[in-house]
Amino acid sequence: MNQLIALLLATPLLSALLILLLPNGKRHSVARVSVSLSALTFVIAGISLAVYLFHPHTHWLSSGQAWGSLYLDPLTSVMAMAVSGISLVVHIYAVRYMAEEPGYARFYILLDLMTASILLMVAAGDLITLLVAWHLIGVLLYFLLGHDLVRPAAQRYAFWSFFTYRVGDLPLILASVLLYRAYGTFAIPTLFEHITANPDAQTVFGLPLTFVVAMLIALSAFARSAQFPLHTWLPYTMEGPTPVSALMHAGIVNAGGFIINRFAPVFIHAGFVLHIVFAVGMITAIMGSVLMLTQNDIKKSLGYSTMGQMGFMFVECGVGAFSLAIYHLVAHGLFKGTLFLDAGSMIGNARKQDGVPHDDIYTFVVERKPIASRMPWVVAAAVTVVVPFLVLWVSRWLVAGDFIGQQGAVILLFFGWATGAQLLFATYRLRADNPWRLMAMIILSLIIVVFGYTVIEHAFNLFLYPDEALRNRIYAAASIPIGTFETLVAILTATIVLGWIAVYYSTANGKQKSGNTSAARLAVYSLISREFYVSDVYTWLTQGILRLSQRMNVLLRWV
Amino acid sequence: MALTLAAAIFLPLFPFSIVLNGMLMRLSNPYARFLLLLLWPQIGIVALSFTNQAIPGYMVIWALISSAHYALRLLTIRDLGLWAGFLASSSLALTWGLAAHHAPIEMHFFALWFSLPAALLTLLTGPLVKRFGAAYAGLYGGLASSMPRLSILLVVTVFAAIATPPSPGFFAMLNLLQRQSWPAAAAVSIIWLFWSWAATKLLQGFVFGADRRHGMPDLGRKSTLLYMSVLCAFVVTGIYITGGAL
Structure with a gap:
């Protein structure tokens, strides 16, 4: 097992080294080496996860020094699998995407080093190794984002x-x-x-x-x-x-x-x-x-x-x-x-088909299709409020009966409820030939997604935190006083339900238009379009520091 | 006390740092600058080892202020030689943080881990001045396209100089931080952050951007290999020594 962890990290490093040694201009060889070894890294990560599943014992591999140790536990196994999988997809995608770009070999070297650094971060067995990997990821990202060496914007944002x-x-x-x-x-x-x-x-x-x-x-x-x-x-x-x-x-x-x-x-x-x-x-x-x-x-x-x-x-x-x-x-x-x-494909498709829906008259007269309609708004509002809650509650209750008693679980149910309701509201706004069928299909999808998500998440919880006491202590640490919690939930629930009902009512009565532009609306819009002025504050701060530095240098020169 | 103040010239504390920076300005030969940066702090550590009294607390505060002062000024320095000198002034001042803990061996290594990359940077000013007349960030830019070897060496050396892992400076900084008081550790962290900022600004002025001076010859293969070998030896030795010392 220890050899597997070491191999997991060594493979992308080996790939970077081999590409470095390849003669210039061998683009096919670069891609072949990098993708092959990336696939191998993914396989090794898969084997590590499988081995851990069959022999669930954590491993700590020491380097003999104060740092450089590796640690394999459920978290490392899952993260290594995810990282190497995503890295493999990106490697394959980049074979053609980057083919016309200068610095092809440099790109793959950096990509391999980045994969190795992320894997080192997830498998770090001591704080120094973790810090080394944590730091290196930032440095490598700088060079990857600034891959285009000429464009000033790439360098600025890198x-x-x-x-x-x-x-x-x-x-x-x-x-x-x-x-x-x-x-x-x-x-x-x-x-x-x-x-x-x-x-x-x-x-x-x-x-x-x-x-x-x-x-x-x-x-x-x-x-x-x-x-x-x-x-x-x-x-x-x-x-x-x-x-x-x-x-x-x-x-x-x-x-x-x-x-x-x-x-x-x-x-x-x-x-x-x-x-x-x-x-x-x-x-x-x-x-x-x-x-x-x-x-x-x-x-x-x-x-x-x-x-x-x-x-x-x-x-x-x-x-x-x-x-x-x-x-x-x-x-x-x-x-x-x-x-x-x-x-990229989406942008290409949008250039061919604008995706703007036709109006009712066009649909009825030219396309000879029935005019689309909506469900009654009262029914839709009731479905929105009740169905997501029922689906989430039942799914949670099935996997763990006592789960509902935990505050964190209630908050997650709350989020699930809000997002599920948002989905149903979006469905309601769509006009369809058969709105009842559409709503039924969406609810079915919601049930499948929520049940799947709940079961997998529950399995994840048991896998990552097999110690039940630790699981409970994490939830206990995140808890707030029960009175405060229930009051907050009650206020938020009432606000959201009343908001939805008001929106449904106004939409059903054709009042969903945004209305005239007011000064307040413009102020909100400018706030959002300037991204809440956070970047402006940083720019102001950095320019202030640079001005101070310049003044000191002008004053003191080389001293 | 006289020896301590003498050490403040060699482990440069502002305004005594004027001596080191003045000599770096006067010396035009890159090799002479290289040797100066390498040996200068070691003299200071030897001088400190002869003082029998404890380093006063205010010296460490003075060192932190001096280091922060040079880190701040580093942000808008565009001359590579001066940049290397200011970075050395900022980083070597931090050696006083170890002096307060009576760790002479660690001090020698700490000074070496920071003075060597700075000294190597001064070596790189030679080919730049020879080709362009000045080693000045933002004057020509785009070296990555026209002089890839020199660019790689510059990038690697600059990152080693600002204590990026796996360069030994990174481990030396960790060692320094764990010996400092909480406010001093926070101050050292901010100084470290300023180095990173200054490094990226410097590289943007040299390495990136459009190539405005076509046809300049790159470094020779042998010089590149030699320089890279020194850097690799520096990193490997550093990992071996600092990794075991922590």
Whole structure:
């Protein structure tokens, strides 16, 4: 097993080395070597996962030095499988996509090194190895995003990403330093044993060590996964080549969710930090979704969609559903990677077919089809409110009867309910020949998706966190006082239900038009179109620092 | 105390850093600059080893301020030789953080891990001045297209100089951080962040962008191999020594 872990990391490195040694101009050989070894990496990851499933024991492979150790546990197995799978798809896609681009060999070398670094991050057995991999990912991403060496925009946004990643590196470094000082070891499994045995250790200003460390790790995760207010770099990573965007949005950006899961034994002692994670995730999800809806560029829209999804992933961590966050990041990685790689075809198709629906008269007279209609709004409103809740509640109850009693589960049900209802509302707005049939099909799809998702997520939870006590402690850490919780849920439920009913009513009565432009509407629009002015604040700050630096240099010259 | 102040010239603390930076400005030969940067801090550490008294706390604070001052100024320096000197002034000042813990061997290595890449950078000014008349970021740009070998060496050396893993500077910084007080560790982290920012600004001025001076010859294969071998030896030795020392 130990050899497998080492081989998993060595294979992409070997690929990078072989490409480096190939003579210039051998593009076919470069692609063949890289794709073959990427496929081999995927196979090794699959074998590691299979071996772990049959012999579920964690492995810690020491290098004999203070760092360089590797750790294989359920989290490593799942992440290695996801990372190597997405990397393989990106490798294959890039064979043709990058064929006309200069720096073909350089691109594959960087891609292989990036794969190796991500795998090293997920398999790191000690804090220094984790830091090395964490840091290298940022550096390699800088070069991958700036692959086009000539275009200034590519370089500018590559720098943004790199700088944000460096901002995120520092809290993780400080957290590692604090942990080493407190427990005298860098080895991750040993550290967790120490934390479990002595969770009340104190650190700077008499604060609990677990609280400070968890906060620093959360900050690092925020930068890595584009959480507010460190999100501005993510949508602009589209300036890089499409395969890099796919890898970025499908794999690299998920590191925040991974690191929180890796340090789960720390977070169970830092409930307040989980509440902060929840709040930041919630703000990011809302901002990402709002900004996504206002984009007219498919890739930028997908970028903001990723930001929203990362927000949801942090919300899941914040409510204690750590394993769900991992499942989410894997699922998101697969579908977002597909969307990015398909974006080019979508643009091509849109040029041929505008996709604008015809009006009723055209449909009836020219196409000779019956005029589309809608369900009665009262029925649709009732279905929207009741059906998603029933589907979610029953599915959860089937996999774990006591699950409903947990706060985190209720919040997740709440989200599921809101998004399910959103789907049904969108269905209601579609005009169809047979609206009842359409609604029935959508509900059936919803049931299949929710049941599948619930069962898989439950299996994930049991696989990633086999220790039931740890599972329960994560949920307990994320809990808030029951009275506060129930009041919040009641207020939100009433607001959402009343909002939906009002929207259904106004839509059914033809009042859904946006109306005249008011000053308030324009202010909101300009706020959104300027992306809430977050980038402007950063630009102002950086220009201020650069001006100060310039003035000092003018004053002091070479001194 | 006199020895401590003398050490402040060799492990440069502002304004004593004027001596090192002045000498770097005066010396036009890249090899002389290389040797100066390599040996200068080692003299300071030897001087410190002769002082029998503990390093006062204010010296560490002074060192942090001096290091931050040069890190900030590094952001808008465009001359490669001066950039290397300022980076050395910023990084070598941090050696005082180890001096307070009486770790002479670690100090020698810490100074080496930071002075060697800076010294190697000064070597790269030679071919640039020879070809373009100045080693100035933003003056020509696009070296990645016209001079790929030189660009690779510049990129790798700059990243090694700002303590990017697996360069030994990274492990030395971790070692330094775990010996500092909480506020000092936070300050060192911010200084480190400024180095990264300055490095990307420098590279954007040299390596990236459109090639505006066509037809300039790249570095020779032998010089590139020799330079790369030194860098590889530096990284491997550093990993071996710092990895075991942590």
